[in-house]
């Protein structure tokens with residue numbers, strides 16, 4: 001997933017140079033297969049526009065589908081080392097939120113979800129001159145992974161391209177379109193982004209340049225290239241998806257790819273993990289259970305988060321207590337950053353630029369308004385590059401979450417069943433193709449033992465994976481064994497130590513900041529008394545030290561899963577700290593507890609499939 005070399009050193013092929021070295025106002029659609037260098041060409045195109053075409057970084061917009069892809073583009077831009085690092089690289093929802101906050105700061109969109117904000121921004125761009133003005137003057141728009149643009153996101157991009165007077169570069173691989181499930185109509189699901197492609201060709205036909213890339217540059221070992229021949233057919237709407245899915249499965253079922261049963265494969269996985277390696281699962285439920293198993297066998301790894309899950313690093317919380325003023329000078333902030341970023345991947349200049357970006361950049365260049373930064377954090381308007389994650393080289397992920405990423409070794413879990421449904425056949429075949437086109441060197445397959453995933457299901461009411469008794473007989477129906485924990489499950493409104501358990505909040509904060517808790521095991525211990533509102537929860541314990549309590553949304557989900565009248569598990573085990581993160585809580589709680597004026601502190605973000613440990617008399621019948 002991480003390239004060590006600089007993108008700037010790569011010698012471009014003629015086809016890539018054709019894409020990269022176009023004028024600023026060129027309108028171009030690039031359709032090319034997996035690993036052919038679309039992302040690399042995107043990064044080099046940006047460098048070319050800035051350095052050779054004298055474009056201004058502020059007038060270039062890069063839109064990408066997922067935060068993983070944004071992170072990848074960002075990292076590559078930083079490595080390219082040019083002024084590219086100042087280009088605005090955004091996911092659709094973050095750009096939509098920016099438009100709304102600039103053109104309609106008090107609008108009702110504030111309470112809308114991601115899709116709602118994208119719809120609201122599209123509407124605003126169509127109907128409001130001020131909003132339209134924000135995109136009209138863009139010199140160039142780059143959109144990555146166009147094949148995934150369906151529904152609201154497709155409409156959003158259409159209006160941006162329609163209003164814009166500059167050039168654009170759209171890059172995609174229709175064979176990798178795996179977000180068709182967002183559409184309701186089955187014919188549309190198979191078509192995926194074909195409607196957007198047709199619109200672009202029709203709207204810009206006079207001056208649209210179409211281009212392709214023919215060689216897979218990712219693979220270094222032939223064994224990683226078995227999926228390539230299927231790419232062209234998979235990109236069509238009328239392909240024989242059933243046959244392709246069957247053929248892809250056959251490739252994976254090749255004995256040479258087979259790592260065998262999980263127990264036997266463990267030492268091999270641990271060895272492979274010396275290099276960037278991904279284990280790709282079809283569902284997050286599988287990923288959670290596999291992660292649990294790997295932890296049990298001391299194989300260190302990271303569970304790939306949903307792209308919507310963003311954790312702000314520990315050093316950000318420290319900013320709010322480091323200075324005796326709410327508007328520290330740049331020099332003071334920079335020396336704080338120097339002291340805290342020594343072991344971090346974020347570089348000093350980038351950290352300052354990000355903070356100033358959160359500051360609105362309008363203010364005095366030589367100071368930071370912590371109040372504005374705090375309110376951006378509270379609104380979750382966080383630059384994608386600020387997001388922190390565990391840097392482990394072994395990643396356990398769903399295929400969807402691994403899109404746009406690459407790894408030296410990829411292990412695909414469960415190639416999926418052949419389906420009779422044409423929509424599923426198309427989606428399954430493309431999903432398998434995405435998974436199988438991620439490796440540079442090795443493509444392998446792993447079987448999960450059936451008992452690992454037995455009883456695993458998605459509880460759609462709470463939108464979490466759960467583990468129950470697999471039996472269908474009546475007496476088993478209420479047996480509950482575990483529940484997925486989500487990022488918002490640790491209470492953030494008050495500093496730990498002030499509700500649920502009593503400890504000096506400063507002591508807990510110091511513990512969170514100083515212990516290296518990433519991937520550490522934690523247990524949830526039931527609090528037996530209800531609070532004044534009838535809520536009960538769990539204390540989060542690390543090695544016997546209380547570091548947080550669970551949130552109300554966790555309590556609600558747990559109640560839904562185990563039933564309102566049932567006894568609660570005494571403990572919930574097998575959870576890990578994903579990372580310690582900066583969160584925004586209540587200002588009143590901050591003042592009451594001597595935690596400064598902003599209500600910003602640390603909490604552990606947990607991950608995993610919690611295992612219920614019931615009171616001795618047994619779990620609820």
Ligand SMILES: Nc1ncnc2c1ncn2[C@@H]1O[C@H](COP(=O)(O)OP(=O)(O)OP(=O)(O)O)[C@@H](O)[C@H]1O
Nearest residue numbers: 010011012013034035036037038039040217218404
């Ligand atoms: N001309 C080149 N020389 C050497 N390496 C290259 C070249 N072009 C691309 N690469 C490398 O090939 C790999 C794949 O490129 P990239 O990720 O840009 O492909 P992509 O088309 O975006 O892939 P996908 O659609 O599968 O996500 C990267 O590691 C990239 O650095």
